Amino acid sequence: METNLALLLLFAPFAGFLINIFFGKKISRTLSGTLGTIAVAVSFAVTVFFFLQVSSTKVPVMVDLFQWLTLQNFSVNFSFQLDQLSLLWLMFVTGIGTLIHVYSISYMHDDENINKFFAYLNLFIFFMITLVMGSNLLIMFIGWEGVGLCSYLLIGFWYKNQEYNDAAKKAFIMNRIGDLGFLIGIFILGYLFHTVEFTGMKSMIDNKWPINESLLGVAMLCLFIGACGKSAQIPLYTWLPDAMAGPTPVSALIHAATMVTAGIFMITRLNFLFNLTPDVLEIIAIVGAVTSLVAASIGLVQNDIKKVLAYSTVSQLGLMFLALGLGAYEVAVFHVITHAFFKACLFLGSGSVIHALHGEQDMRNMGGLRKVMKITFITFLISTLAISGLPPLSGFFSKDEILLTAFHHNKPLWVIGSIASIMTAFYMFRLIYLTFYKDFRGTEEQKHHLHESPSLITFPLIVLAILAFFGGAISLPGMSWLNEYLAPVMAKPAVHEHLGTTEYILMSIAVAGALLGIGLAYNKYISKNEVPPQDSEITGIAGVLYNKYYVDEIYTAIIVKPIYAIGSFFKNVTEVAISAFIFGLGKVAVLLGNEGKTIQNGSIGFYLLFFVLGVCSIIGYIFLVK
Amino acid sequence: MITIVFYILSAITLGTAFLTILSKNPIHSAIYLVLCFFSIAGHYLMFNAQFLAIVHIIVYSGAIMILMLFTIMLMNLNKEDERHKPILSRIAAVVSFCLVAFVLLATFIKAQPAIREYKVSGQDYQSIQVLGKVLLNDYMVPFEFASVLLLVSMIGAVLLSKKEHINS
Amino acid sequence: MENILQEIGIDNYIYLATLLFCIGIFGVLYRRNAIVMFMSIEIMLNAVNLLLVAFSTYHQDAAGQVFVFFSMAVAAAEVAVGLAILVAVFRNHNGIDIDNLKNLKG
Numbered sequence: 001m002e003t004n005l006a007l008l009l010l011f012a013p014f015a016g017f018l019i020n021i022f023f024g025k026k027i028s029r030t031l032s033g034t035l036g037t038i039a040v041a042v043s044f045a046v047t048v049f050f051f052l053q054v055s056s057t058k059v060p061v062m063v064d065l066f067q068w069l070t071l072q073n074f075s076v077n078f079s080f081q082l083d084q085l086s087l088l089w090l091m092f093v094t095g096i097g098t099l100i101h102v103y104s105i106s107y108m109h110d111d112e113n114i115n116k117f118f119a120y121l122n123l124f125i126f127f128m129i130t131l132v133m134g135s136n137l138l139i140m141f142i143g144w145e146g147v148g149l150c151s152y153l154l155i156g157f158w159y160k161n162q163e164y165n166d167a168a169k170k171a172f173i174m175n176r177i178g179d180l181g182f183l184i185g186i187f188i189l190g191y192l193f194h195t196v197e198f199t200g201m202k203s204m205i206d207n208k209w210p211i212n213e214s215l216l217g218v219a220m221l222c223l224f225i226g227a228c229g230k231s232a233q234i235p236l237y238t239w240l241p242d243a244m245a246g247p248t249p250v251s252a253l254i255h256a257a258t259m260v261t262a263g264i265f266m267i268t269r270l271n272f273l274f275n276l277t278p279d280v281l282e283i284i285a286i287v288g289a290v291t292s293l294v295a296a297s298i299g300l301v302q303n304d305i306k307k308v309l310a311y312s313t314v315s316q317l318g319l320m321f322l323a324l325g326l327g328a329y330e331v332a333v334f335h336v337i338t339h340a341f342f343k344a345c346l347f348l349g350s351g352s353v354i355h356a357l358h359g360e361q362d363m364r365n366m367g368g369l370r371k372v373m374k375i376t377f378i379t380f381l382i383s384t385l386a387i388s389g390l391p392p393l394s395g396f397f398s399k400d401e402i403l404l405t406a407f408h409h410n411k412p413l414w415v416i417g418s419i420a421s422i423m424t425a426f427y428m429f430r431l432i433y434l435t436f437y438k439d440f441r442g443t444e445e446q447k448h449h450l451h452e453s454p455s456l457i458t459f460p461l462i463v464l465a466i467l468a469f470f471g472g473a474i475s476l477p478g479m480s481w482l483n484e485y486l487a488p489v490m491a492k493p494a495v496h497e498h499l500g501t502t503e504y505i506l507m508s509i510a511v512a513g514a515l516l517g518i519g520l521a522y523n524k525y526i527s528k529n530e531v532p533p534q535d536s537e538i539t540g541i542a543g544v545l546y547n548k549y550y551v552d553e554i555y556t557a558i559i560v561k562p563i564y565a566i567g568s569f570f571k572n573v574t575e576v577a578i579s580a581f582i583f584g585l586g587k588v589a590v591l592l593g594n595e596g597k598t599i600q601n602g603s604i605g606f607y608l609l610f611f612v613l614g615v616c617s618i619i620g621y622i623f624l625v626k
Numbered sequence: 627m628i629t630i631v632f633y634i635l636s637a638i639t640l641g642t643a644f645l646t647i648l649s650k651n652p653i654h655s656a657i658y659l660v661l662c663f664f665s666i667a668g669h670y671l672m673f674n675a676q677f678l679a680i681v682h683i684i685v686y687s688g689a690i691m692i693l694m695l696f697t698i699m700l701m702n703l704n705k706e707d708e709r710h711k712p713i714l715s716r717i718a719a720v721v722s723f724c725l726v727a728f729v730l731l732a733t734f735i736k737a738q739p740a741i742r743e744y745k746v747s748g749q750d751y752q753s754i755q756v757l758g759k760v761l762l763n764d765y766m767v768p769f770e771f772a773s774v775l776l777l778v779s780m781i782g783a784v785l786l787s788k789k790e791h792i793n794s
Numbered sequence: 795m796e797n798i799l800q801e802i803g804i805d806n807y808i809y810l811a812t813l814l815f816c817i818g819i820f821g822v823l824y825r826r827n828a829i830v831m832f833m834s835i836e837i838m839l840n841a842v843n844l845l846l847v848a849f850s851t852y853h854q855d856a857a858g859q860v861f862v863f864f865s866m867a868v869a870a871a872e873v874a875v876g877l878a879i880l881v882a883v884f885r886n887h888n889g890i891d892i893d894n895l896k897n898l899k900g
Binding site: 628629632636639640643644646647652655656659662663666669670673674675677678681682685686689690693694697698700701703709710711715716718719720722723726727730731734751752756757760761764765768772775776778779780782783784785786787789 | 801802805806808809810812813814815816817818819820821823824825826827829830832833834836837840843844847848850851854855856857859860862863864866867868869870871872873874875877878879880881882884885890891893
């Protein structure tokens with residue numbers, strides 16, 4: 001019975017995908033969207049059921065389907081594991097997924113390929129569930145690849161625009177580079193442990209199985225590279241801002257709440273292995289902190305509303321990796337959940353704004369929308385306050401725990417994290433001031449058509465805003481439900497923060513920093529009434545930041561151009577040589593044939609002579625030579 | 627005495643065979659060949675194979691050579707002055723002649739047949755009666771096939787040499 | 795009757811037949827006239843027949859002579875058909891020089 005429910009959880013979105021792909025064009029658009037939504041809602045319902053069950057019994061549900069690969073001393077089963085960690089992830093993946101599906105019914109209503117959109121969304125949810133539910137690294141890898149594929153399909157959804165296709169390709173290729181690291185990590189782990197099952201590896205570690213520590217370190221580093229690719233850390237982060245070419249629900253679902261958290265999920269899953277390699281954890285922490293700072297700095301000057309949110313995502317992911325690197329896995333998970341709530345709300349809100357302005361995404365042409373789009377404004381404000389880290393919203397609790405952990409372990413990283421947080425507050429409020437306050441800077445035509453979005457769009461906004469407001473309750477310092485819930489999955493017990501003077505001082509420093517950021521933004525954009533300059537006028541440090549530190553250009557010069565050069569070398573030199581050789585062989589055959597043709601001269605006497613000589617030689621060979 | 631007869635007959639055989647090939651006039655070649663056949667019939671008689679000798683004369687000299695002579699006369703080759711083959715081909719012919727002779731004789735010499743006592747079983751094994759019995763008892767099927775073969779060749783020969791009628 | 799081979803010996807007959815066969819081959823390769831080539835082929839066949847009869851006497855078995863019988867039948871059939879072909883060729887080329895029959899030149 002449990003197996004069947006688990007399979008229903010897994011395959012309901014896949015069924016939605018199949019229905020929408022094959023029959024989507026024949027049914028109405030609303031029906032197509034509703035079917036997709038129902039598929040994910042079914043998964044959500046089953047997830048809630050399992051969540052309640054596993055919370056109370058504390059016994060994970062294992063679903064073993066069949067034996068997949070069997071080698072000499074290595075076997076892999078196709079099995080799924082519903083334990084506390086995967087159910088937690090499934091809850092917010094399917095929950096936010098359902099809300100975004102509802103949102104998309106209205107947002108994508110005018111698109112004629114809406115059935116494909118919902119099919120791809122359902123396929124994405126299916127692969128994400130596979131990733132999260134897998135009980136070994138290979139099943140997780142199937143899901144890992146699958147979400148990469150769906151990301152590509154969805155980013156390039158409006159395929160008629162070549163730039164969007166390029167963005168989709170970039171996302172897929174960078175993911176692939178990370179996946180190579182992931183695969184190498186899996187291979188090394190399979191070699192070390194003779195299994196890739198999570199439970200199997202954990203029991204071997206608990207039983208003090210002797211392992212090569214340095215090789216394990218290499219494996220974990222490779223796995224971290226995979227996580228970098230998927231979760232957009234340095235150096236594989238440039239695909240995420242470009243991925244904003246996809247429709248806004250896609251950005252909200254994939255690039256804010258679910259796919260990019262896969263890296264963090266994988267590291268949390270393997271926490272018992274990462275605990276054995278503290279060097280790799282240090283690298284993770286440093287990379288996370290630096291990414292957070294760099295992305296926040298780029299976000300300070302961006303003018304596209306979605307690009308700001310994209311860089312904000314990269315920055316927040318950096319903070320999560322910082323937490324992971326310090327060994328505080330539960331804190332990272334907490335931030336993942338709160339970030340999913342408020343980032344999804346922010347993205348959906350920006351989608352609502354873009355929808356109202358008929359595709360305008362440049363903040364310099366917005367303004368004063370709070371009078372017209374009240375619900376969007378209020379939910380947006382709540383989420384912005386959450387991301388800036390003001391109490392008592394969820395973002396404050398999660399971000400503060402990260403900074404506290406950083407302070408206790410590694411002070412320089414605390415400084416970097418705090419600066420990133422201050423920058424976050426600044427640019428988020430810059431965004432909200434430029435978009436919603438002051439007067440409208442767009443065209444008269446757009447101003448005429450301004451209206452609040454329909455209820456299917458505002459309903460998910462409201463739900464997510466409420467979650468962003470109250471979501472911090474799951475892990476309050478001192479009495480953390482989340483830490484207790486995740487305890488069976490973690491190798492080391494969570495550190496109980498003792499709320500002493502240091503902690504309160506640090507909390508107030510963080511809040512003061514956030515208020516400083518908000519104040520600076522207010523000063524610049526409300527008091528002084530500044531509007532960001534046009535592209536041609538941006539110079540100096542702001543220019544460097546605006547051009548993303550020219551990282552894309554560097555990548556093109558160092559990596560892309562040499563690969564093209566190699567390709568054209570192979571095309572123009574190697575292929576020509578090989579085909580000349582092959583055709584040369586053909587020419588040799590023709591030549592031989594032409595020369596051999598002269599034997600057939602039609603003269604009977606000639607043939608008879610060779611007839612006789614042949615008989616002589618045969619008789620001579622058989623009777624005389626042998 | 628028998629030996630002398632053998633040598634004379636052999637000389638006639640080989641000589642007429644050579645002359646067949648080397649003479650210019652095809653009619654002369656035909657006559658020489660008839661003489662060759664007669665000498666071979668003499669050989670058969672020395673073997674006491676009377677039936678075979680007579681049949682040999684009837685079939686070869688009486689039928690085959692007549693056929694050839696008729697064809698020669700049909701094509702009016704009496705005074706044929708045929709051009710010789712190129713010198714290279716003729717040298718090649720001589721060379722191959724010597725080569726084949728060498729190979730075959732060497733094979734026979736190398737084989738060194740174990741020549742046993744030439745037995746005389748005394749019983750009659752090749753008179754006409756015995757031959758007839760053997761032919762029509764043990765070799766009945768080939769006999770019938772030979773008759774079919776002759777029928778087919780007759781039909782073939784008639785068909786091949788029919789004049790084509792051009793429909794005007 | 796006495797076996798003639800006691801007087802002459804089989805090896806002489808082997809030499810005679812071999813020589814006759816080689817004369818036949820020589821004739822086939824030496825002449826251009828198709829009729830004379832046919833005659834050379836008849837010489838070859840006769841050489842074989844002679845040897846067969848010699849060995850029939852050697853083994854005191856009638857099978858050799860039966861074989862000769864059939865060989866003669868085949869020779870007759872072959873000459874008939876061959877000459878018919880020659881006549882057809884003569885009609886087309888107005889001569890039977892085999893070096894003119896080069897239509898199958900590749």
